[in-house]
Amino acid sequence: MVASAPLRIGVAGLGTVGAGVVKLLEDNRALLTQRAGRRIEIAAVSARRRAADRGVDLSGFAWQDDPLAIADDPSIDVVVELMGGEAGPALALVERALANGKSVVTANKALLAHHGSRLGQIARQRGVGLCFEASVAGGIPVIKALREGLVGNRISRISGILNGTCNYILSTMRETGRAFDDVLADAQKLGYAEADPTLDIDGWDAAHKLAVLAGIAFGTPVDFERVYVEGIRHISPLDIEYAEELGFRIKLLGTAVRTERGIEQRVHPTMVQATEAIAQVDGVFNAVVIEGDHVGRVVLQGRGAGAGPTASAVVADLVDLATGRLSPAFVEAAEGGIGPVSMSEHDGPSYVRLMVRDQPGVIADIAAELRNERVSMEAMIQRRHHPGGAVPVVLTTHPSKEAALSRALERIGALESVLEPPRMIRIEL
Ligand SMILES: NC(=O)C1=CN([C@@H]2O[C@H](COP(=O)(O)OP(=O)(O)OC[C@H]3O[C@@H](n4cnc5c(N)ncnc54)[C@H](O)[C@@H]3O)[C@@H](O)[C@H]2O)C=CC1
Numbered sequence: 385m386v387a388s389a390p391l392r393i394g395v396a397g398l399g400t401v402g403a404g405v406v407k408l409l410e411d412n413r414a415l416l417t418q419r420a421g422r423r424i425e426i427a428a429v430s431a432r433r434r435a436a437d438r439g440v441d442l443s444g445f446a447w448q449d450d451p452l453a454i455a456d457d458p459s460i461d462v463v464v465e466l467m468g469g470e471a472g473p474a475l476a477l478v479e480r481a482l483a484n485g486k487s488v489v490t491a492n493k494a495l496l497a498h499h500g501s502r503l504g505q506i507a508r509q510r511g512v513g514l515c516f517e518a519s520v521a522g523g524i525p526v527i528k529a530l531r532e533g534l535v536g537n538r539i540s541r542i543s544g545i546l547n548g549t550c551n552y553i554l555s556t557m558r559e560t561g562r563a564f565d566d567v568l569a570d571a572q573k574l575g576y577a578e579a580d581p582t583l584d585i586d587g588w589d590a591a592h593k594l595a596v597l598a599g600i601a602f603g604t605p606v607d608f609e610r611v612y613v614e615g616i617r618h619i620s621p622l623d624i625e626y627a628e629e630l631g632f633r634i635k636l637l638g639t640a641v642r643t644e645r646g647i648e649q650r651v652h653p654t655m656v657q658a659t660e661a662i663a664q665v666d667g668v669f670n671a672v673v674i675e676g677d678h679v680g681r682v683v684l685q686g687r688g689a690g691a692g693p694t695a696s697a698v699v700a701d702l703v704d705l706a707t708g709r710l711s712p713a714f715v716e717a718a719e720g721g722i723g724p725v726s727m728s729e730h731d732g733p734s735y736v737r738l739m740v741r742d743q744p745g746v747i748a749d750i751a752a753e754l755r756n757e758r759v760s761m762e763a764m765i766q767r768r769h770h771p772g773g774a775v776p777v778v779l780t781t782h783p784s785k786e787a788a789l790s791r792a793l794e795r796i797g798a799l800e801s802v803l804e805p806p807r808m809i810r811i812e813l
């Protein structure tokens with residue numbers, strides 16, 4: 385029997401994920417050769433700094449200062465892009481690799497959210513792979529699940545915890561009472577956060593992932609601009625405490641849902657019932673809930689960030705390429721009439737926290753503004769004699785139109801007795 389030629393790969397980016405991929409390929413070399421039917425061989429690597437201790441031995445690989453040299457090397461079959469960035473060198477590298485007829489594996493959801501549909505089209509035209517299992521929910525094989533395991537279904541909803549850093553921050557704050565910035569610093573040390581962590585905490589990273597998922601689930605163009613995005617920067621220990629008292633947990637959820645009006649795509653902090661399975665998903669873990677017309681509900685859970693889990697997904701794509709399994713990247717097969725819908729049309733219950741002056745008539749004024757917009761209150765908690773004069777008033781609403789609640793909150797915020805801008809967190813029942 386003639387042994388198959390190795391799959392020669394070039395790895396651009398040797399940070400948390402890049403070093404994790406080198407390590408995994410080394411640790412499980414024999415197993416992977418068996419499973420892929422041939423060796424997966426690192427031919428060249430590239431990063432900003434050559435001299436850095438990454439905990440892996442790079443001495444056997446050619447070094448390239450310029451990552452584009454990897455895309456131009458005719459002996460390399462697959463370019464693995466692990467540098468990050470929504471455009472710039474990462475985009476140039478992927479475009480060059482595809483143009484040169486090489487398959488690409490990337491973990492870069494920012495790049496895919498902005499350029500995924502176009503890059504997917506180039507890959508299809510060139511007959512090569514554009515693989516990105518690592519880009520969404522780290523080690524959870526969610527791209528494969530949607531494309532392969534659930535391909536027979538019309539998907540009605542996909543929702544989940546898509547950012548490990550935010551989930552780590554929210555659950556650690558709840559469990560330990562530690563401050564936001566302190567816990568974020570931990571997440572950075574653990575290699576969970578993006579190079580620019582505002583992408584995590586302001587919800588952009590989850591939005592990038594949601595745009596990718598929605599493109600696959602609904603067969604629509606990847607449309608990051610239409611994702612409504614709100615992050616966790618404003619979640620205070622007080623909100624975490626009230627959530628607990630009301631029987632909820634706060635999670636940053638990304639949700640893409642087919643409504644009568646079209647596809648709603650939104651990322652925002654969400655109160656979920658504490659008894660729901662997703663409420664128990666803590667730390668760096670992600671969870672994705674997919675609803676299909678024949679399968680019903682499928683829940684996938686696992687580590688969403690970090691070297692090992694992300695490398696696991698990158699290597700899964702490499703094994704697919706080594707064995708010739710080539711899933712087309714984004715196949716736009718919209719079923720018609722499912723354009724995006726605006727967040728102002730969202731309809732659901734909410735939690736609202738107000739800081740008010742403790743004086744007669746405040747609650748009546750608040751209730752009047754809600755009534756004027758036909759927003760109906762479900763419950764209210766008011767603490768008395770709060771030190772410092774500002775008293776928190778917390779209420780939950782019955783399902784109401786986003787636009788109506790926003791108008792009411794704007795007027796409530798302008799009341800003389802309301803001392804801070806109202807905080808609103810949507811509830812998912
Ligand atoms: N850290 C994680 O848990 C996960 C990260 N990702 C994605 O994987 C990619 C890499 O992330 P990390 O490894 O965390 O980043 P990192 O910041 O730890 O590493 C980035 C690497 O790319 C290199 N690099 C950056 N710009 C370059 C350039 N212009 N030329 C040459 N080399 C360059 C850096 O020198 C470094 O070696 C990003 O797209 C990120 O969004 C995806 C899933 C999980």
Ligand SMILES: N[C@@H](CC=O)C(=O)O
Nearest residue numbers: 547548549577578689
């Ligand atoms: N920064 C991201 C890394 C994985 O995609 C996260 O925290 O989830």
Ligand code: NA
Nearest residue numbers: 517520522524
């Ligand atoms: Na994944």
